[in-house]
Amino acid sequence: MYFEEEQGFMKQALKVEDKIFETQSRYQKIEVYASEALGKILVLDGNAMFSEKDAFIYHEMLAHVPVCTHRAPKDVLIIGGGDGGTAREVLRHKDLHVDLVEIDEEVISVSKKYFPDVGDWENSRLNVVVESGMEFIARAEDASYDIVLVDATDPGSISNELFEATFYAQVNRVLREDGLVAVQGGSWWMDLEGHKKILETVGHPFGIAMPYSYPMYSYPGTNWNFILASKKYHPTADIILQRADLLEGHRYYTSDIQRAAFTVPRYIKKALLGIAKN
Numbered sequence: 001m002y003f004e005e006e007q008g009f010m011k012q013a014l015k016v017e018d019k020i021f022e023t024q025s026r027y028q029k030i031e032v033y034a035s036e037a038l039g040k041i042l043v044l045d046g047n048a049m050f051s052e053k054d055a056f057i058y059h060e061m062l063a064h065v066p067v068c069t070h071r072a073p074k075d076v077l078i079i080g081g082g083d084g085g086t087a088r089e090v091l092r093h094k095d096l097h098v099d100l101v102e103i104d105e106e107v108i109s110v111s112k113k114y115f116p117d118v119g120d121w122e123n124s125r126l127n128v129v130v131e132s133g134m135e136f137i138a139r140a141e142d143a144s145y146d147i148v149l150v151d152a153t154d155p156g157s158i159s160n161e162l163f164e165a166t167f168y169a170q171v172n173r174v175l176r177e178d179g180l181v182a183v184q185g186g187s188w189w190m191d192l193e194g195h196k197k198i199l200e201t202v203g204h205p206f207g208i209a210m211p212y213s214y215p216m217y218s219y220p221g222t223n224w225n226f227i228l229a230s231k232k233y234h235p236t237a238d239i240i241l242q243r244a245d246l247l248e249g250h251r252y253y254t255s256d257i258q259r260a261a262f263t264v265p266r267y268i269k270k271a272l273l274g275i276a277k278n
Helices: 055-067 085-090 105-114 133-139 165-174 192-203 241-245 255-261 266-271
Strands: 002-007 010-015 018-024 029-035 039-044 047-051 075-080 097-102 126-130 145-151 175-184 208-215 223-230
Touching: 002 047, 010 029, 018 105, 029 105, 039 105, 047 055, 055 085, 055 145, 055 175, 055 208, 055 223, 055 255, 075 085, 075 133, 085 097, 085 145, 097 105, 097 133, 105 126, 133 165, 145 165, 165 175, 165 192, 175 192, 192 208, 192 223, 192 266, 208 255, 241 255
Parallel strands: 075 097, 075 145, 097 126, 145 175
Antiparallel strands: 002 010, 018 029, 029 039, 039 047, 175 223, 208 223
16 A cells, blocks of 8 residues: 655655544645554645654754754744644753644644654643734734744645745744744755745845755655745854754754755756855
């Protein structure tokens, strides 16, 4: 039995033993598959979000790269991320408070039941809000966050508004003067034009906007990208080494991984000329 996912020109098939859960929420179809090779797999609207084998890579790279770039973060906003994994990684940094805003309460419930080790739901520094990310951020106070993390599904889904210029104007507004944002940026290998569009949209209000790479076994093509946009700090020049390398409990991220993740192939660098800002 295989779970199949199409992304552009590619179809990926993951061998699974069983579908152990399925429901249709108000917003999307939610499935959980069991795989001998990958563990349980969370699938939203036919797209694999993560497996138990590779979830830590995604969550660590989305969380620790921006947190270890900012000089002194205190307040972090996560839009999406209803599985709880990105919040868990941010909360490894003991001085941070997290607001997690997830539109689909079913994602939270399913994640708590089938992926109980992914989140840190009982942490007193975590505040969970079930609401549209756009609506939440539109009423948030100016300069109220140091870091915003957009842990969303791909464009073309319920997350469409999280990839629009109006949203990143709001992100810029709620960030403090040295704030930064990181967002899921697709894959330059799979869809370079789509990646360029996201990079341009996210980066427009910011002085620094750079893609970085991470591997995911459960994603088509396996090589995917986040985008970091910043008002002040540079993600390779301003890494806080003590915070990055003395952190405990994580499995993938290091300061060396962070530097390497921003390495860009020559043809990609040429394609992003005038769009990436570094």
